[in-house]
Amino acid sequence: MEKKPGDTVKRGDIIAEVETQKGLIEIEVFDEGTIGELLIKEGTKVPVGTVMALINPTGVTLETKEEKIPEKESIPLQPIEEKIIEPITVKKVVEMHIKISPLAKRIADDNHIDLSQIKRTGPDGAITKEDIDNATAEQEKIEI
Known part of the structure; x- marks a missing residue:
């Protein structure tokens, strides 16, 4: 890895070089941000498509909203209609192999x-x- 956690990267930066059977390939960043965590160690063999690092986007702040829930209001309860459901009979179908010309x-x-x-x-x-x-x-x- 050419970059480490905390480094700022922008689109087009090379963050790592990967050795394949066909040669050395440079891995390029497609987003801007700060490297948050490296997910694989240098020298580790991984399948193609493995995520190598997490990048935290620049200029995006994550906020949590706190909604005020109104005090519980007294809601009048209404009776629910009760229905008696008759049992369903299921016929068991046995599939058998019949010898026939x-x-x-x-x-x-x-x-x-x-x-x-x-x-x-x-x-x-x-x-x-x-x-x-x-x-x-x-x-x-x-x-x-």
Whole structure:
């Protein structure tokens, strides 16, 4: 670091030189002010974009305003309307993996068949084309 806390800096001043793989880079100040604190020590490796120092702006004074709060006034209390809320029932949705052949799935989708209601006769409980055909026939019987 070429500057230390308390030093005044202005736009364009060089405050440090940083060594990178590509060479030595000068770090320039973009604001005017006084260096308040150095945040890294010389020789420390830091990632690109790390804040190196805090600069207190020149000519800016920080003031705090004290507002006078009026004495507590007596505010009449009004009753609040009480509402009884009925409990909400939540249905638990269980997502399950259904084994089904691509052809059977397409036929079921085309006929709007609920796969969870199908009797499964395939290996390991898989739904086959025949199962869908049976369900479609049952659905047609019900509609007639």
